[in-house]
Amino acid sequence: MRIANTVSQLQDFISERSGNGKKIAFVPTMGALHKGHISLINRAKEEADIVVCSIFVNPTQFTDPKDLEKYPRPLEHDIKMLDQAGTDVVFMPSVLEMYPEWPVPEKWDINLGQTEFLLEGAFRKGHYQGVTQIVKKLFDAVGPHIAYFGQKDFQQVLMIRKMVGLFNMPVEIISCPIVREDDGLAMSSRNIHLSAIERQNALILSKALQYVSDNQNERSFSALTQTAIEMINNADGVVLEYFTIADTQTLLPFNVSGNAVALVAAKVGNTRLIDNMLLG
Ligand code: AMP
Numbered sequence: 619m620r621i622a623n624t625v626s627q628l629q630d631f632i633s634e635r636s637g638n639g640k641k642i643a644f645v646p647t648m649g650a651l652h653k654g655h656i657s658l659i660n661r662a663k664e665e666a667d668i669v670v671c672s673i674f675v676n677p678t679q680f681t682d683p684k685d686l687e688k689y690p691r692p693l694e695h696d697i698k699m700l701d702q703a704g705t706d707v708v709f710m711p712s713v714l715e716m717y718p719e720w721p722v723p724e725k726w727d728i729n730l731g732q733t734e735f736l737l738e739g740a741f742r743k744g745h746y747q748g749v750t751q752i753v754k755k756l757f758d759a760v761g762p763h764i765a766y767f768g769q770k771d772f773q774q775v776l777m778i779r780k781m782v783g784l785f786n787m788p789v790e791i792i793s794c795p796i797v798r799e800d801d802g803l804a805m806s807s808r809n810i811h812l813s814a815i816e817r818q819n820a821l822i823l824s825k826a827l828q829y830v831s832d833n834q835n836e837r838s839f840s841a842l843t844q845t846a847i848e849m850i851n852n853a854d855g856v857v858l859e860y861f862t863i864a865d866t867q868t869l870l871p872f873n874v875s876g877n878a879v880a881l882v883a884a885k886v887g888n889t890r891l892i893d894n895m896l897l898g
Pocket residue numbers: 646647648649653654655657658766767768769770771794795796797798804805806807
């Protein structure tokens with residue numbers, strides 16, 4: 619596996635390898651890799667010829683400077699995991715490589731529509747501007763035909779599809795299923811911040827989602843939402859931010875037709891977790 623720290627190293631490697639209509643797949647990450655990330659690499663390997671992964675903790679998508687500072691960065695472990703998974707190249711740029719004027723903010727304000735301001739966007743102001751800004755830069759650097767994202771960050775996939783449409787980018791966006799621990803907890807780089815007790819308390823999020831999924835044909839969505847909220851509010855050490863059953867395209871509260879997804883965000887101790895489950 620090659621390691622590229624600059625856009626030009628990355629592009630030299632890709633152009634060396636990408637002749638004859640080879641398909642380039644891309645998996646962007648912030649590192650602290652787990653089996654959820656590796657599931658994206660595995661899928662990319664099945665469907666493309668060259669697999670590029672990036673590890674970049676993007677400062678512009680963090681609303682809380684403490685969260686950015688304490689974001690885990692186990693680089694050696696990550697490189698080993700990516701190598702074992704058969705990644706062709708990992709791109710690990712510095713902040714200055716991606717934002718040459720840093721810390722002066724670059725102008726970036728695109729119209730992602732009202733969905734930007736719902737759910738995660740309401741709790742993390744400007745988050746999806748930062749996400750789309752870095753993903754656009756990374757797509758420009760890699761030039762992928764196809765890019766893989768996790769359904770775990772459900773709203774993120776919608777926002778990236780929107781950005782790709784706005785810029786007419788020739789890249790296919792694939793959303794991959796959430797990989798969970800055996801007890802149901804959605805894998806996340808942030809889980810390592812959980813103490814043993816918090817980790818146990820955090821299980822209420824996937825339990826509430828599973829409850830809604832299991833009972834979706836028996837009870838109304840509003841009754842299910844109410845019970846799920848009660849379940850989470852009754853759990854020790856968990857502070858609910860939102861629980862909603864929403865339309866999969868708009869993320870507005872689900873209304874009769876279309877497809878539905880249940881989404882949740884909560885703080886467990888000092889760690890903010892999100893999860894979701896498709897219904898129907
Ligand atoms: P992150 O490093 O958290 O930015 O995540 C990088 C990519 O991995 C994003 O597309 C995430 O949605 C995806 N991802 C994170 N956790 C999981 C998971 N448990 N299952 C599947 N994909 C995931």
